[in-house]
Amino acid sequence: MFDQTYSPDNLRRITEIENRRGKNESLEFFPSVGAATDHLKRCISDAKRFRATHRSPYNAREQAQFDRLREAREHARDKRDDELLKCLTGVSERISRPDFRLKIQKRDGPKGKPVYVVTKGSAECYYAIKQISRNISRIYKVKQSNKDRVISQLCDHLNDGFPYHILKIDVQNFYESIDHHDLIEKLRSDQLLSMTSIRMIEHLLWDYANLASTPSCGLPRGVGISAYLAELYMREFDIRVSSHPEVMYYARYVDDIVVLFSPTKASVINNYKKIIVDELNRKKLSLNINKTFESPSVKTNWHFTYLGYKFKYRNDTNCKILLSDERFDKYTSRLRASFVRYNRQRSKNSKKAYRLLIKRIQYLTSNTQLINNKRNAFVGIYFSSPNLSDLSQLDALDGRLQGYIGQLTHSTSLQRTLANYSFKKGYEERIFRRFHRPGEFAEITRAWKYDQ
Numbered sequence: 490m491f492d493q494t495y496s497p498d499n500l501r502r503i504t505e506i507e508n509r510r511g512k513n514e515s516l517e518f519f520p521s522v523g524a525a526t527d528h529l530k531r532c533i534s535d536a537k538r539f540r541a542t543h544r545s546p547y548n549a550r551e552q553a554q555f556d557r558l559r560e561a562r563e564h565a566r567d568k569r570d571d572e573l574l575k576c577l578t579g580v581s582e583r584i585s586r587p588d589f590r591l592k593i594q595k596r597d598g599p600k601g602k603p604v605y606v607v608t609k610g611s612a613e614c615y616y617a618i619k620q621i622s623r624n625i626s627r628i629y630k631v632k633q634s635n636k637d638r639v640i641s642q643l644c645d646h647l648n649d650g651f652p653y654h655i656l657k658i659d660v661q662n663f664y665e666s667i668d669h670h671d672l673i674e675k676l677r678s679d680q681l682l683s684m685t686s687i688r689m690i691e692h693l694l695w696d697y698a699n700l701a702s703t704p705s706c707g708l709p710r711g712v713g714i715s716a717y718l719a720e721l722y723m724r725e726f727d728i729r730v731s732s733h734p735e736v737m738y739y740a741r742y743v744d745d746i747v748v749l750f751s752p753t754k755a756s757v758i759n760n761y762k763k764i765i766v767d768e769l770n771r772k773k774l775s776l777n778i779n780k781t782f783e784s785p786s787v788k789t790n791w792h793f794t795y796l797g798y799k800f801k802y803r804n805d806t807n808c809k810i811l812l813s814d815e816r817f818d819k820y821t822s823r824l825r826a827s828f829v830r831y832n833r834q835r836s837k838n839s840k841k842a843y844r845l846l847i848k849r850i851q852y853l854t855s856n857t858q859l860i861n862n863k864r865n866a867f868v869g870i871y872f873s874s875p876n877l878s879d880l881s882q883l884d885a886l887d888g889r890l891q892g893y894i895g896q897l898t899h900s901t902s903l904q905r906t907l908a909n910y911s912f913k914k915g916y917e918e919r920i921f922r923r924f925h926r927p928g929e930f931a932e933i934t935r936a937w938k939y940d941q
Contacts, residue, residue, distance in 0.1 A: 604711035663744035
């Protein structure tokens, strides 16, 4: 039986999971744990230093000295673990109180949509949300679709030669439209999630509705639990649409949906969109008309965008997969901004401007690994768009890069250095570079924030 409680042991397990992901929040919440961790690190360093300086077999005196260092290290580890457990016990007790509520605050988000964040510094809210998310994930087996897998499967279907009717839709204000009553009713009727977790979810939704002025509906964007609740809310919709007899492929990534219908002689193609709209209405959701695409009867000169890719048909040839216009424009904007920033900075500090321009072009034309993010993810020109089948846009980006390089007539050495970099080469050869120096990533991306 899965333990859903907010016990110190469960909270410690969350800490261990987050530590493996490179996020050690316990050091921020508990200064005493931070001090104990620093002491443990010093003990570990002392033991490593001793081993590094004593390569040959230890004599009796050296062995005794190393044993003392090892004993001190293990004592420090136990002390750190005990201090963490002591702090988590206090957190567990506060979460378990009947009057405990998750506290969220409203912030301005991207594209004009507000986001909501857990009150900073609140260990209780942090651990409670992590445990609720873990409970839902484990009990309901909830997880988001894998974006790369969805794109790969969609590509295979679109190029298998069958005359599919394609419907791509976007749910209007997805997070903001999820009905609270239906969601809580499902959690209660299933009788799987603990009443403590359900109570906290109810209070969270109530507080969100008051902050957002959306009575009885909506999930707070930015709060980790919302993604799990949204997936759970849409599970019935996913099952009903995917099980339709004429649906050959169905995929949903958050609010982006694509459906491939395989029409029969008796099919009424004009009804396909109505099928999806009716199912959305059952969930009290609606489609975004401006982001809806439905394929014409003849596959000639049309395209649609899905999950950062443009799927393009031309004269009944195979479907080509390119970067979406938005993603292509982002690369062109960042490329331009890199050179604009260089020209502004070089009069003040030519060496720094020289170095930063090279770093920025390296970053744009290659791949790297993000450190201390959720999954230490690989990103870059290839890893951000691994499913391209048409690289003509990368040729276009290389052409723009060469144009900017050609304008650097004041520095032939900079021109020679930058000429070695290529978007297409970085993609095809999956060139990998490291940008792990403290502050380096922020320094590289600063140019793109001030592109004016």
